[in-house]
């Protein structure tokens with residue numbers, strides 16, 4: 659209940675802050691829901707081309723000035739070329755995110771109907787427990803999905819070797835589709851027990867959809883998901 663959280667903070671003298679990296683402002687605008695500060699990893703979809711490391715914070719001039727003071731003290735500042743790349747990337751943000759929404763929806767549907775896939779998690783699928791909530795909150799369901807092959811970790815590794823379009827790499831939100839196994843990348847620092855409690859099994863695959871043609875992505879998964 660994001661609007662409820664922002665309202666609670668406002669009524670109790672708290673500053674509400676939300677990380678909007680995954681939805682991007684194309685799919686969700688937290689200030690409209692009442693949040694005071696919104697941060698994004700601009701490394702991801704805002705830049706969109708996987709070639710800078712940057713961040714963004716938006717809000718009232720007064721609050722953003724406080725963040726600016728911290729940045730001055732900590733010393734992290736964007737070099738001009740990275741700033742130029744981010745400004746250029748932003749111009750196509752809406753086009754890229756709409757294509758990513760469409761690619762993720764098409765790929766999720768394809769994977770959900772495939773006999774060698776045990777489970778697909780994407781809020782755009784009617785089968786997702788939070789589908790109705792996501793449809794209410796967001797203008798699009800985003801670029802990220804997760805799935806588990808029916809045949810475990812070995813099937814994951816086989817799939818990664820056979821896929822021709824997705825890069826096996828972390829990060830997300832770029833123009834190219836990226837595929838990883840969180841147990842060995844983003845969540846490798848957690849204990850196996852903590853991962854299990856969070857629903858991150860060893861055979862869970864994370865996919866960040868890029869802007870390729872959906873039919874090319876589906877054809878690639880179709881050829882890569884052959885048995886043995």
Ligand SMILES: *Cc1c(COP(=O)(O)O)cnc(C)c1O
Nearest residue numbers: 677679680699700701711712713
């Ligand atoms: C990647 C990421 C970050 C960290 O951003 P960097 O630009 O890599 O430092 C923060 N929040 C979310 C949700 C992210 O995906």
